[in-house]
Amino acid sequence: MVPPSVRSRRGGRMVTMKDVADRAGVSTSTVSRVLNGKERGRIKPDIAKEVRRQAKLLGYKPNPVARSLRTHSSRILGFVSDEISTTPFSGRIMLGAQDAARELGYILLAVNTGNDPELEEQEIDAIKRYGADGFLYAMMYNRPVTVPRSLDGVPAVLIDARDEDGVRPSISPDERRIGRDATERLLRAGCRRIMYVGADVPLVAQRGRLAGYREALESAGVGADGRLVVAVDEQDTTGEFLRAFEAMRPDGVFCFNDIRANLVYRAAAEHGLTVGRDLSVIGVDNQPFIAGILSPALSSIELPHYEMGYWGVRKLVSLIEDRDIDEGSLEHAPGTHTGDSAGSVAVGANDTQHVGVHAQLPSLKDEQALIGCVLVDKKSIVA
Amino acid sequence: MVPPSVRSRRGGRMVTMKDVADRAGVSTSTVSRVLNGKERGRIKPDIAKEVRRQAKLLGYKPNPVARSLRTHSSRILGFVSDEISTTPFSGRIMLGAQDAARELGYILLAVNTGNDPELEEQEIDAIKRYGADGFLYAMMYNRPVTVPRSLDGVPAVLIDARDEDGVRPSISPDERRIGRDATERLLRAGCRRIMYVGADVPLVAQRGRLAGYREALESAGVGADGRLVVAVDEQDTTGEFLRAFEAMRPDGVFCFNDIRANLVYRAAAEHGLTVGRDLSVIGVDNQPFIAGILSPALSSIELPHYEMGYWGVRKLVSLIEDRDIDEGSLEHAPGTHTGDSAGSVAVGANDTQHVGVHAQLPSLKDEQALIGCVLVDKKSIVA
DNA sequence: CTGAAAGCGCTTACAG
């Protein structure tokens, strides 16, 4: 005899609340109350127990479609992003979001809008029709955005972005801290002529990382020579980086990203210098493919994409359910690890490798949350 | 006065079929029939017209939740993948799937399972409870899989994979053709000692590309020297590639992927050879980050991730709705372009660049569909 | 050609 729970798995008829009620000899009202935890002093304990027993026996799972129609709460979350899934990292935002969603009993309806506002509105409307309880609005790089009007009156959390109007909760990397951590690491390695190879575009990340770089130098009492700061495109087509490199002869270089770190490797090679021995380099992104090509392996700061997605969902659900979600459970998430102090950064104090060690999540109370990043130390820093 | 259609966008009450019925002075039965195209000879034309007019006026959109409860068809597609969103490419599968889904009035419920069979079953069950009409089962690299039992009896299409049991439709890149196209391109560039730098893992892609390489050499009447074929890991830790390179002095190299192409660049540099002048190199993946680092820019074959997602959804919907979906509309999809013959590959006959030109989709009649790839010609092939 | 009614699987105010 095939138990109904197995039958239900095969695309056959699903077990309904009515089935449970019949088996337990009660009405569906009672089953609903028991299974939704509304029994307190309202249902006789042994009846409640029997209902739960039968529900389990039959493998009953509530039909979210029916529930949604009745309650207007679907446990569906809309995941709207501009261009996720075209960059190598951003997929991890979604991974983190999915893990958190699963833990909390939600599921993700995902759409890309490619920055087309009209399409965006259509897609958001479509997701709303499916009864989504709230939205994640994820951007592919850190920037200020104005949330589309179609999200008015709906719970929403911004990921890798900040709300221009300052009313929506958001989470983004602590860019300034990235600059500070990288620079301090280079200082600790003994560097004194530290160069910053920035981006030639006006990004939040560019401004923040540069500011962090300056802060670190100042705190250390190391003079900040303006000529050590350049802003170049990924290929350094203007040759500005190369000229500055030759003029300044840095002993340490902090790069806006891994691609720009490649420029340093090239320049070093041309001048007979060896990265990791004659000078130290730190990048940002910790791109696996670049790591696999550069030699010696590049030390790089990893952006907390997984964590942003994870935090974003937890924050969103706390908004939707108007309750506190107990914090610190990121340790259960695959491939992640919780640090020991809120917002801390697990920069290797002893130059060990930190692959797989992730930054701690900010508190869910934060509205404009910043999240720390991890420096993955490899071979590009002079020991 | 705020029109109801606007009200509905603000998280207020949605316009229902009852509203339309009232305005049009008919019953909801009639509205349903008109709006679902079941009027043929059953509804007076001017009544139908008025219903449509009012529906449009009020901005009515059917409530998919209610419809789903009644009909068990939700227009939701489950997108189950092993590790998508941790690789740079695979996100594009989802993009293609989303675009096709939108065009056909479906929406994607996405989950990652990280290759955990238990989690996979749970997630599939969860998606089923939301009433999904069918599933995409997407893998992060081309391989044979056995579809999980929880998908039994449910429409499903495999992406970047092939069904071990041979019953599920699937789509994957035409690996053999990749090998043939790359090798033929090198032959056309005048190469005669063409090396294949393969992967040291037993992948479908490895076998297929190698077979294609051999086919092309044979067709061209060029002897296939076994010593020209190596299988190495990404770093060539055994030094096997380097030894073969030195022994054989190839004038052309076809690489399993871009990362392995990097080995060629290194070896060439060590021997004072210049890629694109002294020897030609072709990779696979066309990874933007590697392209940005290697110099001269690497010519590479791009895997059709977007197209696989797009085709997969169309195939799935044709299964679900048991109808033919008219083909050839990939030209409407963003960033893609339709070639001129089915399954053809837009390899540059005249060495022009083909960025943004994508391969044509296979017919939806195919069950084990293979899809052609595009060679993006840059600077690494001797002119 | 059209409408009243039943029903999809839930939740919850109401009555007892």
Next chain:
DNA sequence: CTGAAAGCGCTTACAG
């Protein structure tokens, strides 16, 4: 403490 009933917004067999 418990159940019958109404209702969420649709679709469709049934009756006319």
